[in-house]
Amino acid sequence: MLDGALLAGQVFNGFSVASLFVLAALGLALSFGLMRVINMAHGEMLMLGGYLAYLTYLIVPGPLAILVAMPVAFLGAALLGGILEITVIRKLSARPLDTLLATWGVSLILQQGARSIFGPIGVGVTAPDWLNTGFTLAGVYFPSTRIFILAVAVIVLVALGLLIARTRLGLLVRAVNQDRMMAAASGINVRRVDLAVFCLGTGIAGLAGVVLSLLGPVTPSVGQSYIIPAFLVVVMGGLGSMVGTTIAAIILGLVSALSQIFVDVSMSQVLMLLAVILFLQFRPQGVIATRSRALED
Amino acid sequence: MTKSSPFRHAWILVLIVAVLAPMLVSSYNLNLLGRFLSMAILAVGIVLIWGEAGILTLGQGVFFGLGGYSIAMYLKLSTLPEGSLPDFMEWSGVMALPWFWWPFKSGLLALLAIILVPAVFAGIFAWAMFRRRIAGVYFALITQAVALTFATLLTSQQSTTGGYNGLTGFTEAFGMPLGTDQANRTLYWITLAVLVAVFAGSKWLMATRYGTLLRATRDGENRVRFLGYNTTPYKVVAFMLAAVFASLGGALFTLHAGVVSPAFVGVVPSIEMIVWVAVGGRKSLWGAVAGALIVNFAKDIISSALPEAWLYVLGLIFILVVTYLPNGLAGLVEDLLAKSRRPAAPEGALVEEGK
Amino acid sequence: MTMATATADPILKVDGITVDFDGFKAIDNFSMTLERGQLRVLIGPNGAGKSTLCDTIIGRVHSASGSVTFNGENITNKPEFEIVRRGICRKFQTPGVLPSLTVRDNLAVAAQRDRRWWTAFQIGAKAAEARKVEDILEQIGLTERADTLAADLAHGEKQWLEIGMVVATEADLLLLDEPTAGMGPNETSKTAKLIHSLLGKHAVLVIDHDMTFVEELGGKVTVMHQGKFLKQGSVAEVRADPEVAAVYLGRAKE
Numbered sequence: 001m002l003d004g005a006l007l008a009g010q011v012f013n014g015f016s017v018a019s020l021f022v023l024a025a026l027g028l029a030l031s032f033g034l035m036r037v038i039n040m041a042h043g044e045m046l047m048l049g050g051y052l053a054y055l056t057y058l059i060v061p062g063p064l065a066i067l068v069a070m071p072v073a074f075l076g077a078a079l080l081g082g083i084l085e086i087t088v089i090r091k092l093s094a095r096p097l098d099t100l101l102a103t104w105g106v107s108l109i110l111q112q113g114a115r116s117i118f119g120p121i122g123v124g125v126t127a128p129d130w131l132n133t134g135f136t137l138a139g140v141y142f143p144s145t146r147i148f149i150l151a152v153a154v155i156v157l158v159a160l161g162l163l164i165a166r167t168r169l170g171l172l173v174r175a176v177n178q179d180r181m182m183a184a185a186s187g188i189n190v191r192r193v194d195l196a197v198f199c200l201g202t203g204i205a206g207l208a209g210v211v212l213s214l215l216g217p218v219t220p221s222v223g224q225s226y227i228i229p230a231f232l233v234v235v236m237g238g239l240g241s242m243v244g245t246t247i248a249a250i251i252l253g254l255v256s257a258l259s260q261i262f263v264d265v266s267m268s269q270v271l272m273l274l275a276v277i278l279f280l281q282f283r284p285q286g287v288i289a290t291r292s293r294a295l296e297d
Numbered sequence: 298m299t300k301s302s303p304f305r306h307a308w309i310l311v312l313i314v315a316v317l318a319p320m321l322v323s324s325y326n327l328n329l330l331g332r333f334l335s336m337a338i339l340a341v342g343i344v345l346i347w348g349e350a351g352i353l354t355l356g357q358g359v360f361f362g363l364g365g366y367s368i369a370m371y372l373k374l375s376t377l378p379e380g381s382l383p384d385f386m387e388w389s390g391v392m393a394l395p396w397f398w399w400p401f402k403s404g405l406l407a408l409l410a411i412i413l414v415p416a417v418f419a420g421i422f423a424w425a426m427f428r429r430r431i432a433g434v435y436f437a438l439i440t441q442a443v444a445l446t447f448a449t450l451l452t453s454q455q456s457t458t459g460g461y462n463g464l465t466g467f468t469e470a471f472g473m474p475l476g477t478d479q480a481n482r483t484l485y486w487i488t489l490a491v492l493v494a495v496f497a498g499s500k501w502l503m504a505t506r507y508g509t510l511l512r513a514t515r516d517g518e519n520r521v522r523f524l525g526y527n528t529t530p531y532k533v534v535a536f537m538l539a540a541v542f543a544s545l546g547g548a549l550f551t552l553h554a555g556v557v558s559p560a561f562v563g564v565v566p567s568i569e570m571i572v573w574v575a576v577g578g579r580k581s582l583w584g585a586v587a588g589a590l591i592v593n594f595a596k597d598i599i600s601s602a603l604p605e606a607w608l609y610v611l612g613l614i615f616i617l618v619v620t621y622l623p624n625g626l627a628g629l630v631e632d633l634l635a636k637s638r639r640p641a642a643p644e645g646a647l648v649e650e651g652k
Numbered sequence: 653m654t655m656a657t658a659t660a661d662p663i664l665k666v667d668g669i670t671v672d673f674d675g676f677k678a679i680d681n682f683s684m685t686l687e688r689g690q691l692r693v694l695i696g697p698n699g700a701g702k703s704t705l706c707d708t709i710i711g712r713v714h715s716a717s718g719s720v721t722f723n724g725e726n727i728t729n730k731p732e733f734e735i736v737r738r739g740i741c742r743k744f745q746t747p748g749v750l751p752s753l754t755v756r757d758n759l760a761v762a763a764q765r766d767r768r769w770w771t772a773f774q775i776g777a778k779a780a781e782a783r784k785v786e787d788i789l790e791q792i793g794l795t796e797r798a799d800t801l802a803a804d805l806a807h808g809e810k811q812w813l814e815i816g817m818v819v820a821t822e823a824d825l826l827l828l829d830e831p832t833a834g835m836g837p838n839e840t841s842k843t844a845k846l847i848h849s850l851l852g853k854h855a856v857l858v859i860d861h862d863m864t865f866v867e868e869l870g871g872k873v874t875v876m877h878q879g880k881f882l883k884q885g886s887v888a889e890v891r892a893d894p895e896v897a898a899v900y901l902g903r904a905k906e
Contacts, residue, residue, distance in 0.1 A: 038434050091620055096434050097353045098619045101575065104568055105615025112608040228445050228564070231438040266446075266453035273446050276439070277425060284429035506764065507772035509753065513761050516750040523710065523748075524762050524821060525736035530769040 005139035010257045016146040018253025019153030023208035024230035025237070025245050026160065027081075027201025033240015034177055034197050037089060037096050038231070039081075040104040043223025045202045047114060048080060049073035049209020050218035054123045063128040066210065073206035081202025085195050093194075107223075114220035122217025131214065145214045152211055156204060157246060163200075164242070173197055177240075229256075232276050238286020247287045252276070315489055319482040328553055331485045333593045335550035338492050340573050340585035341499050342542030347571070348579035349503060350535040351515030352432065356440030357543045357570045359447045360415040362562030364544030365551040366451075367414060369464035370398055371407035372551075376468050384466070389456035398457075404471055411548045412541055419540030423533040432518075441564055448563030463558025470552060481553075488549045495542055496582055502538075503582075511535055543570075572611065575618050578627025588625060662721075663688045663825055663855045664709070664740075669718035671704055671879075678704040680879040681718070686825070689852045693866050694859045695890075696876035697899060702859045705876070706827050710742050711735045723824065737767075741823035743814050743831060751803035755794050755813055758802050759785045762817035784820065792816040792846060808839040815846060825855045832865050844868040863891075875899070 028042050056069040084106060092099040127145055134143035164170040172193045175183045184190045212222060233252055237244035255275045259268040280286075319327055339361055346352050373383045381387075382394060400406040422443070426436055451458045458464075473480055502508055513521050514528045521528055551557040560566065569592075577588020592614070600607040622629060662685040671679040679701045686692050694702050707713035709720055711732045719728045727735050750758050763781045777785065789795045792812040797805065802813060811831055818826050828847070832840045844865060850856055860866055866873065866887060873890045875882040877899045883890055890896050 032434075036434070038438065088616060088620070095623075097437065098623065100353070100434060100437060101568075101571065102616045102619040105612040105619070108608050108612035108615070112605070112612070116605065224564070228442050232442055235435050235438050264453065266449045269446050269449055273439075273442050276442070277422075280429055280431055281425060284431055501775075502773070504775050505773050506760075506775070506777070507769065509757050509761060510769075510772055512752055513750045513757075516752050517748055520744075520748040520750060521761070522733055523736055523742060523744075524767075524817065525733055525741075526767045527733055527769075531772075534769065 006261065007258075008138070009140045010261055011254065012140065012142065012146070014254035014257030015250065016149055016253075017256050018250045019150045020208065020211065020226060021229055021233050021249035021253055022153050022246055023156060023204060023211060024226045025233040025249060026156065026242070027204045028230060028234045029237055029240045029242065029245040030201040031194075031198050031240075032234055034173065035089070035093065035194055037093070037099040038103075038234070039084070039089065039198075039202075040100055040227075041084060041107040041110060042103075042202065042205055042230070043227030044107050044110040044114075045077040045081060045205035045223070046209040046212060046226060047110070047218065047220065047223040048077050049206035050125070050213045050222055051114065051118060051123070051209075052076045052206065053210040053213045054125050054218055057125055063130055066128060066131070066214075069210050070207055073210045074203040075206075077206025077209070078199040078203035081205075082195060082199045084202070085198040089198070090191065090194075111220045111224075118218075118220070120220065122219035122222070124217050125213040127214045148214070149211050152207065156207065157242070160200075160204075160242065169193075169196060229272070232272070236276050236279055236286055238283075238288040241286070241288035244286055244288030251279075312493070316486075319485055324478055324481055327481055327485055329594070329597060330590075331481070331488050331553040332550055333590050334485075334488045334492050335546045335553060336570070336573065336593060337546075337586040337589040338488075338495050338549065339543040339546035339570060340577070340589040341492075341495050341582055342539035342546075343570060343574040344579060344582055344585045345499060345502070345511075345542075346535050346539035347574060348581070348585075349508065349511045349515065350532055352532060352536065353437040353571070354440045354536070354539070355437050355564070355567050355571065356444040356447075357539065358444050358562040358564075358567035360419065360540040360543035361547035361550070361566075361570070362447065362451070362557065362559075363415045363418070364411045364547030364549075365557035365561060366458075366464065367401065367407055367410040367544070368470075368548040368551050369467070369557045370401035371404055372467040372470055373464055374398065374402050375404065375470075383459075383464075385459050385462075386456060391456050395457045411544050415540040415544040416537050419537045420533060423536035424529070427529045427532045427536075441567070444562065444564050444567040448559045451559040451562065459558070461559060463556055463560070465556035465558075467552075467555055475552070475555065484549070484552055488553070491545055491549065492586070495545070496586070499538075499582055507531065507534075569611070572615055572618075574625070576614060576625055578625030580624060581627030581631075584625050584627025587627070591626075661688055662686060663723060664857075665719075665721040666705070666709070667719045667721065669705070669708055669715045669720065671701070671708055671713055672716045677879050678713075679708065679715070682876070682879065682881050683718075684874055684881065684884075686855055686857060688824070688855055690855050691847070691851050691869065691871035692855075692857050693869055693871055693873045693887075694857060694876060695861055695863075695866060695873060696882070697861070699878075700876040701879040702876055703829055704879075706742055706829055706857075706859065709735075709827065710740060736821070736823075739822075739824040740827065741818045741821040741825075742827040742829065743818045744829055749802040749805070749810050749813050749817070751801065753802055754799050755802055755805070756785060756789070756798040758813055759788055759816055759820050762820035763788070763822075765822075788816045788820050791819070791849065793842070808835050811835065811839075811843070812846065815843075819850060819854070823854065825857065826850065828856060828858045830860055831858065832860060832862055837864075840865050841868055 024046060027045070028038060032038055052073040053066070053069040056072050057065045060068050084103070088102050088106060089099055092102055131145050131148055134141055136142070164173060172188055175188060176190055176193050180190060212218070212226070229252060233245055233248045234240070236248035236252070252272055252275065255272050256268055259271045263271070318330060322330065339357060343357060346354055377383065382391060400410060426439065431439070452461050454460070467475055469475055473483065510521070510526065510531050514531055518528055547557070547561070573589040573592045574585045575588070576592050577586065578584025595610070596607060599610055618625060664686040666682060666684050669679050669682050670677060682701070682705065694705070696702055704713060708715050711727070711730050711734070714729045719726055721727070722738060722740060725738065727738060750761065753761070760777045760781065763784050764777065765781065776782070789798055792815060794809060794813060794816070797809065802810065805813060811833070815828065815831060818828070831847070832843050835843065840862070847856060847858065847869060858869060870887060872884065873887055874884045875890055875896050882899065883893050883896050885893070
C-alpha cells in the first residue's frame with residue numbers, strides 16, 4: 001500500500017542524503033586511494049566548515065553570505081588539512097592503522113577545542129530567504145535547501161572529475177595512483193601530490209560543513225554523525241574510486257531514506273550496515289575494483 | 298622475545314599484592330581497581346586480535362556491552378516480584394516482558410549468554426568479513442559502524458533497553474547483597490581470578506602452534522595461504538576470543554559499577570579501549586593490563602580535577618604513543634632492559650639473540 | 653594418466669594457457685611439460701610472462717583458456733590453497749619470509765602437515781616435523797641462525813630461508829621465482845648447489861634471467877617471449893640460438 005508521492009519524496013530524500021554522503025566521503029576516498037590512509041579527523045573538517053560558515057554569517061550577513069562562506073570554509077579546512085598532513089599523517093605514511101588511530105586523537109582534540117571555544121550547545125546558521133522556499137510537484141514537496149545541496153554535490157563532482165581528467169595536478173594524481181614507486185622514480189614529487197590531494201579532500205569536507213549548517217545547528221560533534229556513514233561509503237566504493245564512491249553514496253542514501261518509510265531511524269542505520277556487509281559478501285573489492293599484482297595488498 | 302630479565306619472577310610479587318589489595322586500599326579505590334581489572338580482561342583480548350593477529354577492531358565496546366547487558370538484565374529480573382516488570386518498562390507502558398529478556402530470568406542462562414552471545418555474534422560477523430578477505434582499514438571502519446549502530450539501537454529502544462540511562466539499581470547478585478564491603482571484596486577476587494585465568498590462557502595460546510600461525514598470518518597472510526593454510530578460521534577464532542574476553546570484562550564491570558548504559562559501548566569508548574592497549578603495548582599481555590590500569594586511573598584523576606582537560610589528554614596520548622611509541626610502554630621497557638643487559642654491544646654488530 | 657606421452661610421467665603439464673589482462677595477453681597459448689624430479693629453467697626478457705605463468709599454475713591468476721595438469725589431475729583455476737595442498741609450492745620474487753617469527757618457526761609453519769586450525773592448539777611441532785626442520789636448517793646453512801628473527805637476516809639468508817620453507821612443504825613441484833635476486837656471486841653459486849641438492853625428490857622450476865646463474869644450474873632451459881613459447885634446449889643450445897639472441901639483443905639495444 002505504498003503511496004506514490006511518499007515514495008517519490010523518499011527517493012528525492014535519498015538522493016539528498018546521498019549528496020551529503022558524497023561530499024563527506026569524497027575527500028576520504030581521494031586520500032585513501034592515493035595514500036591508503038583514512039583520516040579519522042575528517043568529520044571535524046565538516047565541523048570546521050560549519051563553524052566557519054557561522055562566523056562568516058556574523059561578519060557578512062545578508063542573502064549572499066552563504067556564497068562567501070563556501071570558499072572561506074574550503075580554504076580554512078584545506079589549510080587545517082595541510083597542517084594535519086605535514087605534522088601527523090606524513091610521519092605515519094607506511095602504517096595505515098596507526099594513522100587511523102593518531103588522526104582519531106586529532107579528532108578528539110578538535111572536538112574538545114570547538115567545545116571550549118563555541119560551547120557544547122550548537123550555534124545556528126539561518127539559511128537565506130532564497131533558500132527558505134520550495135515547490136510542490138505532483139504532490140511532492142521539494143525544499144530548496146535540499147535542491148541546493150544536490151546542486152553543490154553535482155558541481156563538486158563535475159569540478160573534481162575535470163580536475164583529475166584535465167589538469168596537470170590530475171595527471172600527477174593519476175600517475176601516483178597507478179604506481180607510487182614509478183611516479184617517484186620518474187621525478188614526481190609524490191609527497192607534494194599527497195599534500196595537495198589531502199588539502200583538496202579536506203577542503204571539500206569544509207564545503208560539506210557549510211551545506212550541513214543549512215540543515216541543523218553546528219555542534220562540536222556534528223562531524224561525527226556524518227562521518228561513519230561516509231566511512232561506509234568509502235569501504236563500499238572500492239579503493240578510493242570517485243565513481244565507486246558516488247554510486248555507493250547513492251545506494252546507501254536510498255537504503256537509508258527508503259527504509260525509513262517502514263522503520264525508525266535507528267533501525268534504518270542497522271539496515272544500512274547490513275546492506276554494506278551483504279554487499280561486501282558479493283563484491284569484497286567494492287563497487288569499482290582495481291587489479292593488483294602485489295603480494296600483500 | 299626472550300624473557301631472561303631480572304624481573305622474571307616479578308609476577309609472583311604482583312600477584313600477591315593484587316590478592317591482598319582489599320586489605321591495603323580504601324573501599325573506594327578497591328571499587329575502582331575492580332572496574333579497571335575488568336577492563337584489563339578486555340584489554341587482554343585486544344592483544345590477541347590486534348597485537349597478535351594484527352587486526353584492528355574499533356568495536357570491542359559492543360561485546361563489552363553484550364556482557365554488561367546480559368548480567369544487568371539478570372540482575373534486574375532476579376529481584377523482581379513475580380509478575381511485575383522492570384521499573385523503566387512500566388514507566389514506558391510496556392505490558393509484557395520482551396522476548397529477549399526471557400532467558401535472563403535464569404542466572405545460569407545469563408552466565409551462559411555472557412559467553413555464547415558474543416561468541417556467536419563475533420563468529421558470524423568475523424567469518425563473513427574474513428572469508429571475503431576484508432581486512433585492515435576496511436575491517437576497522439566496519440567494526441566502528443557496528444559500535445555506532447549498536448549504541449544507537451540501545452539508546453533508541455528506550456522502553457525495552459532502558460535507553461540512554463541504561464540499566465541500573467541492582468540490589469543483589471546470585472543471592473549476595475551488593476554494595477557491602479564483603480560483596481566488593483568477593484567481586485574483586487572473582488574479577489582478579491578471571492583476569493588471571495584469561496591472562497594465563499592467552500599466554501598458553503600464544504605459545505601454541507595456533508599462536509605462531511596467528512603471528513605468521515599477521516606478518517604475511519598471503520605467504521601463509523601459499524603454504525597451504527586456510528587463514529580464515531585462525532582469524533575468526535582470535536576475534537571470537539577477544540569478543541568473549543570483552544564480554545566477561547563488561548559483565549564484571551557492570552557488577553562493580555552498578556550500571557551499564559550505551560555510554561560504555563559506543564564509538565568513543567570502543568576506541569578508548571584501543572588506547573589502553575596502545576599505551577601499554579599491543580604485543581604484550583603485561584603491557585595491556587598495565588595500560589588499562591594506568592589510562593583509567595589517569596582518566597579518573599584528570600577528569601575529576603579538570604573535566605575539560607581529559608579529552609585533550611586522551612587525544613594527545615593517542616597521537617604521541619602511536620607516532621613515537623608503537624609498542625607502548627612494554628616496548629619501551631623491553632628496549633631499556635635490552636640496552637642495560639649488553640651495554641657494550643657495538644652498533645651494527647651481529648649479536649646472537651638471547652640464550 | 654591414460655595418455656601415452658613421450659615423457660612417460662610428467663609431473664606438470666601446461667597446455668595452451670592464455671592469460672588476458674583486460675585485452676593484454678600476458679600469456680599467449682603457452683605449453684610446456686616438466687618431468688618428475690627434474691630441473692627446468694624458465695628464462696625470457698622482462699615482461700615475457702614468466703611470473704604470470706607461475707601465478708597461473710598456483711591459481712593466483714585465472715587463465716582464459718588452456719589447462720594445467722599436475723600429477724595427472726586437472727588443477728586449472730582451482731583455489732590457491734587447494735593447489736598448494738596437492739603439492740606445488742612457490743617462492744616469490746620478493747622474499748616472503750615471516751619477519752616476526754624466528755627462522756625455525758618459519759620452517760615449522762611450512763613443515764606442518766596438519767594445517768587444520770582445530771589441531772593447532774598444542775605447543776611444539778610433531779617430532780618428525782621438528783626433525784625435518786633441523787635437517788632443512790642444515791641444508792640451507794642456517795642452523796646457527798635458527799633462533800634469529802627472520803626480519804634480522806641478511807638478504808641472501810632470507811632467500812635461502814624461503815627456499816627452505818618451500819622445501820619444507822614437501823611439495824613435489826617447487827616454483828622458484830628469481831631465487832638469486834640481489835645476491836653476490838658467492839651466494840649465487842651457493843644457491844645453485846642448494847637447488848641441485850633438491851632434485852630427484854622435488855621437481856624444480858626456476859625463473860631467472862641471470863645467465864651466469866642459469867649456466868651454473870645447467871639442465872633444460874625454456875625460453876619465453878611476449879607470453880609465447882620461443883625455444884627449449886640445453887643452456888648451450890639456447891645460447892647459440894639466433895632467435896633467442898635476437899630477443900635478448902633486441903632488448904639490449906633499446
